[in-house]
């Protein structure tokens with residue numbers, strides 16, 4: 123394969139995007155915006171044109187919108203060849219070709235991988251296949267779950283109280299459906315926001331009528347003779363009758379199709395440099411393969427060059443734009459993806475937003491508002507600097523704290539603010555779960571010494 | 586009193602075109618001449634400060650020595666407790682939240698949109714009655730009566746009381762527009778009387794609405810929601826007064842500045858006539874290009890803060906010149922060009938942060954409807970004087986009269 127010049131690439135090159143969702147679409151639009159007139163192929167394993175996922179756990183479950191109406195707005199025409207409903211199954215880096223499930227091969231000069239993540243399934247496959255057991259990641263998942271909620275189930279069990287699980291519980295309550303949330307940690311959202319905020323989230327759930335059970339695991343799901351789920355067994359010895367179960371145990375990265383390709387892709391995503399260029403398995407950066415969105419893992423200078431994997435909508439958009447820009451630029455014009463992580467959620471009538479990396483924080487102080495009123499800004503500190511912030515119904519202040527993070531401002535926050543309450547003057551431990559105790563994340567271990575027998579072992583979520 | 590550029594900004598002689606002064610100011614993003622307010626004129630600095638929790642909107646945090654030539658105006662509100670515009674959280678949040686309940690989402694998502702027909706009817710009626718097309722004063726005959734009528738509807742002021750209401754509103758508006766030739770003591774007395782009369786009138790109306798609630802905002806505010814979420818009568822009065830004043834003072838200028846800008850850009854006016862869907866982006870660009878609120882004179886830091894390399898001491902008076910930020914070339918390409926096709930138009934015209942304009946959805950809709958209808962119905966309109974005579978006020982800036990002529994007022 124001869125290397126094409128940038129000009130030639132822009133005029134008549136071939137760009138292939140694998141993963142036709144948020145990151146894929148925004149990248150494609152940027153690629154055309156940059157004046158790319160060559161051929162653009164969008165490969166997606168779902169049969170739908172790009173759609174938006176956040177509404178799936180919000181408006182769609184509430185019946186305010188339908189899963190079919192979540193199509194992403196187009197910023198511009200992209201004039202692409204769409205290969206929808208066709209999974210990419212392999213990559214030949216040397217020949218620069220992507221293999222498809224239907225046997226086709228698509229050649230590329232530049233490849234963007236934006237295959238995202240999928241819901242972590244219930245570990246016991248037979249139980250997971252019981253009628254009434256759901257996950258929520260895709261449009262089909264959203265439509266199916268919404269239909270089941272429409273039918274008026276007696277009790278829904280949500281397994282896992284992260285953001286998605288909590289939003290599902292919120293939607294159930296808003297519809298008047300009985301819901302139990304089972305969470306292995308001590309509180310909802312505790313992995314992302316720590317125990318101090320988790321306690322507020324727990325109170326919020328209970329006040330809204332959620333039967334919240336923390337510190338427990340669901341050990342088994344039980345079906346009736348017709349194959350419908352009827353009960354769940356919990357680690358505290360109790361049995362819970364339920365006719366809908368939503369498994370909300372986080373996500374797995376869609377990288378299996380890259381196995382054996384030589385690309386540095388694994389269960390934790392695809393590592394790339396700050397310019398979105400993927401690493402190969404030797405840790406050497408590629409020139410023609412870019413990564414963006416949930417599947418990417420990239421180093422962030424602001425956070426000690428830690429490789430961050432972010433499952434954030436805004437990150438997917440921004441990283442896609444950066445990747446698209448860089449794949450059409452000479453090296454000196456490339457830009458780093460230094461987006462400050464930001465996330466939002468809405469549940470139980472509260473608007474939650476965060477910036478930075480709260481989970482790196484060891485301490486938190488309530489810089490504005492009050493936990494009791496559930497309107498506040500919590501600021502996370504790490505080694506004497508501001509590292510993250512979260513707001514509950516207080517989002518208009520967030521921009522300021524983002525700047526504090528960007529400028530590595532000192533922590534504890536030394537200055538007075540409007541709405542600083544007496545209990546907000548001192549930081550307290552943010553109370554994140556001990557990282558050495560597994561929650562629902564998988565474990566990866568390395569073994570062996572010589573390069574040839576060095577192995578990585580992947581142990582799925584600790585059941 | 587300040588000298589140099591600040592007094593130039595306040596000087597009536599520069600009212601018609603303050604933009605060259607702002608351009609000069611932007612060379613010193615944080616301007617301070619030793620005694621007066623700290624003046625911030627660049628986009629990013631203003632934007633940052635509007636989200637800065639170290640900044641207070643509460644005049645009680647202002648140092649006695651702050652020396653603000655605009656500070657006198659604040660005292661005129663003293664007859665009532667400060668409205669949420671001049672409060673910090675948590676009081677601000679509580680009052681604004683309660684006021685929002687009958688006005689916007691999530692509780693009343695359709696309030697503003699539901700007023701569309703009413704708004705259109707008022708606009709149509711006013712245009713029908715413009716009279717002699719050869720001499721129209723667009724301020725007195727249109728831009729002024731429109732929002733006052735609207736705010737009366739919104740609050741639930743009975744139609745038969747509207748004339749009384751107009752008189753108070755006019756007097757109070759005049760108080761925000763100090764006329765250097767008028768006797769200040771006399772003006773202050775009239776303002777105070779109007780405020781008292783308006784306050785008493787509103788208090789009576791609130792009593793009435795508590796007994797016989799209607800669908801209007803006052804009824805809903807008076808009803809309250811639960812124990813911790815209801816307003817005291819005094820809070821209700823200052824909120825109602827705020828809605829009344831802010832609710833039309835700014836819209837008058839938005840509409841008038843809008844028509845003036847369109848008459849100076851006849852191609853855009855012609856486009857609006859043919860493409861009414863241009864109204865929305867056009868009003869956004871207008872809010873950038875000629876914002877009705879030129880500057881926010883009521884912010885003070887709770888602690889010494891550093892902005893653009895300058896330390897602003899705690900308790901200082903600060904002016905955030907929104908209109909200047911809106912023309913900052915570091916933020917907007919070709920900022921002095923009026924371009925309704927501008928795609929990236931995150932202006933400061935309605936402020937930003939927790940104090941961002943409460944009535945924005947209504948103001949936008951009013952201006953969109955008004956300008957579209959004027960464009961559609963005035964045949965061959967032209968300015969009779971350019972620049973028009975401006976109001977004295979440097980903060981709420983806009984023409985006092987906008988004399989225009991047209992060949993014909995087309996029928997609706």
Ligand SMILES: Cc1cc2nc3c(=O)[nH]c(=O)nc-3n(C[C@H](O)[C@H](O)[C@H](O)COP(=O)(O)OP(=O)(O)OC[C@H]3O[C@@H](n4cnc5c(N)ncnc54)[C@H](O)[C@@H]3O)c2cc1C
Nearest residue numbers: 141143144145167175176209210237238415416433434435
């Ligand atoms: C229910 C829900 C609620 C959410 N709410 C929020 C929120 O409130 N705020 C927020 O910031 N974020 C939220 N998110 C996260 C946000 O949606 C994601 O960050 C975003 O979708 C990431 O976009 P992406 O394009 O990287 O990945 P995805 O959207 O996951 O898209 C990847 C696409 O690639 C496809 N694909 C995978 N493998 C292959 C293959 N081999 N060949 C072809 N195609 C393949 C997938 O099927 C998928 O269509 C939510 C997500 C979900 C599921």
